[in-house]
Amino acid sequence: MQCSYFDAGRCRSCALLEQPYAAQLGGKERHCRHLLAAHPGVQWLPPVASRESAYRNKAKMVVGGTVQRPTLGILDAEGRGVDLSECGLYSARLQGCFPALADFITRAGLTPYDVPRRRGELKYLLVTESPDGELMLRFVLRSEEPVGRIRKHLPALLAALPQLRVVSVNLHPEHKAVLEGEREIVLTEQETLRMGLNGIDLHLRPQSFFQTNTDVAAALYRQARDWVDEAAPASVWDLYCGVGGFALHVADPARDVTGIEVSPEAIASAELTRRDAGLRRVRFEADDATAFALAADDAPDLVIVNPPRRGIGAELAGWLESSAARQVIYSSCNAVSLARDLDAMPSLRPRRARVLDMFPHTAHYEVVVLLERA
Template sequence: MGQDYRDQVRDKMRTTRRMLYPFLAPDTKWNSPFQCPQPGFRNKAKMVISGSKKTITLGLAPTPRHPHGVDLEECPLYPESICATFEPIRQWLLRLGARPYQIDAHRGELRHVLVSANPAGELMVRLVLRSKAALKRVENTWPDLARELPGLRVFSVNIQPEHTALIDGPEEIVLSPQRFLPMPGVGTDLFLAPGAFFQTNTAGALALYNQAAEWAARLRPGLVWDLYCGVGGFGFAVADSLGANPSPGEAGGGEPGSCQVIGVELAGAAIEGAKHAAQLQRATPGQAPHENQTTQVTGGATGSNTTDDITTNQVISKPAANGLRFITADAGKWIRNQKKLVTPDLLVVNPPRRGLGNELSKWIEKSEIPHVIYSSCYQPSL
């Protein structure tokens, strides 16, 4: 946007090479950069709800230059499946009769609408409210929106009472019968729960997962850690490339040629989806996981559970039939709390924008882990 895509790729490659040059061997080989399809590559839209009860804008927040906000219905970043949701959502919100949140006055109920779409055009819609004042109206009328959006699979309400830049609040209420939006992965579908993070570029995500799987297949590790694993994209891809089999215990020690993959993630909503995918893989026909009609989760997007288990009837904590195990925990704390630490043969890390942090980075440096795959979304923190 505003710069030729080829120039963007060239500039990013130049910056990355310059940044990593002091740390690389002279004979380091660089792969060709992945270039995603343009436009319409973004699978998620985050819209501020602005305006009044009679006129609603979905898009960027109001500014002195744009006092009514900026509508993003025709934004070229979004695929048609997302752009087509704007008008039905806008009309439904107008019928709802709740007031859009006014940032300066700290008044109003409607804060954000978040829409995610998979390549099949299936949708997840999350409505962020300031309080539960309009919740009953939403519960009674959201089926009307579902009839206007045939692809709608997951609908939830998030409560964000704080005047903050954070979009997600501490409580997520799922109103739809279906809790997860399937997204493409390598070796399995991935499952996105409300509040969980997924790479916003679906084609780019698959390229990352396939590259990690290719490298892992060459290395043939017996034990893999996938830290900041999210919904399990890297973990499932690596496990698929290795033909991972169940291993007893939490670390290594399985049958000859087997591999154990352990995914660690602080966000409970993401681990829910990862465990759901793992359970689907191990379920026999007719025993697929059941999804609640209505599910309420407290703890927001990051969740509050820092143990191995999340108690729901959709997920499990035992190793799946493919040798995968997913744990809800802070990565650094999980490592420190290991009574008998067995370091992995391969470490995969996909941290948020802030990076790994000094403590975890230093631990990895001293750990003598032979192979690390680092997926970075922000070069300065790499």
């Protein structure tokens, strides 16, 4: 992928961009194999490649510049806005909405947040695109002060971008390197964005997590579904389930599936999909994954874990090691923490593994591993 921003030194986020894509993918698999080298006998399935461009379904745009001339992109070392509205990681449809959003900032008088001076209101625009081209837009603000102006001018924005389905404001009053705050104000009648994957309509609420690369996420869920169907367990837990991607993909009339996620927003989304699909043997609960497991009377036949970068940690790894679960499917975005967690579960042996390139041109990747009780 050719990138004028990278060539000009304005953005270096795609640190591997100068490497041929095949070399990037091969390097990621070698890195993962090296980290899991203490576990011999793993069958490595061919890595899942991504599109090299236009693969991101979410744009996390730092808003800089001024009300009259806003920038959408990142900040430089001095805290000044760098416009990346033509970044090749975004689809043409995402790129096409940025001029209207910049115009809306001016029309509604939304002052970009000045990080060095700690002044202004609008910190980020978060735009998510569904496979059908529908959009969810979130304004991350310091306070409620601009909300009235956003409401006033929102009809004009919806007319300019008819693909907008969900619009919300996230309140993030603190000056710290966190993307969003806890409080969300939904401004549209529709509250969820429909994300269709593998014939399943997942529902995404503003504060719910969803994988950045839709195509590769679909491949990840298919891989887990194939392994679960092959094992044919009577019961499955999906821990750190998010909006229910794994749980809903492995649902079957012959098995009980439980999804656990700490975010009530994500659980509400998962419940909506479950009800729409009429899945009576699937249930979701808002809880901490480790606390849920430690408090449970029994273990399921198979556990799926999809933790954040820190991994599942010693407590949950210890519970899995001593549990009666026969198999574990571990989906990881950080192979370093994965390797550490595997060392804490010696009786659960990695049998198959697959690298999925969720983030081309960066050192990051996803890996999914099937573990079986020795």
